[in-house]
Amino acid sequence: MKSTLTNMLCRFLAIAMVMLPFQTGQASMIGTDQVNSAAAVQLDRNVVLNYLSRSQTINQFQALGLDAQAARDRVAAMTDDEVGTLAGKIHAAPAGADGGGLALLVLVVFFIWYFAFRR
Template identity: 50%
Template sequence: MSRQFMKFVSRLLVLCMLALPFSSHAGMIPTDQIAAAQQQDARGVVTTYLARADVQSELQALGISSDSARDRVAAMTDEEVGRLAGQIQAQPAGAASPWAVAAAVIVIVWALWYFYYR
């Protein structure tokens, strides 16, 4: 790199360090505030899950309206909602079908064969 470019970058970094303040504020957060935020997040997870179209169609197939399900969630205790939200978040995002696994194995075997005998 050229010497002029290095000088320019150095001066730019010094200018940025002087112009932009390095300040932060740390403080104690009350436990009840954290607990309330976690409970709100858990209720948000469950209500978002209930708002999905596939979940609503499954509820209707079981004979439960979406309004009734929301009312039932609103009546649940914080512990129950937290447990339900944990179960929802523990579910796999996309279940791997046997065909997808077979296709992945075939692609891996083909790639190994191709690069080994190439």
């Protein structure tokens, strides 16, 4: 199942790369993103990798309870680097959640112990 999906994706990307050379909307203005990328040779490779990271992250977001549109919108606000770092690691990444009432109490007890007995 996974390999079928990968196959289809690779075919799609191969066609997409032939048909859509990396360009910005304007005829001949060189885009800011292009200037930011150090070498043009790296560019095509990065486009593919980035596409894969983005779809992977969108899928994981959906698996974590977001609807398809929300998942796409949220990934759209991330940079290529951010998506690259996050892809495949969403389950492990820290997710800030709790006010920490109970845990803070535990922490206070820990510090009382630490300062009273360890010193």
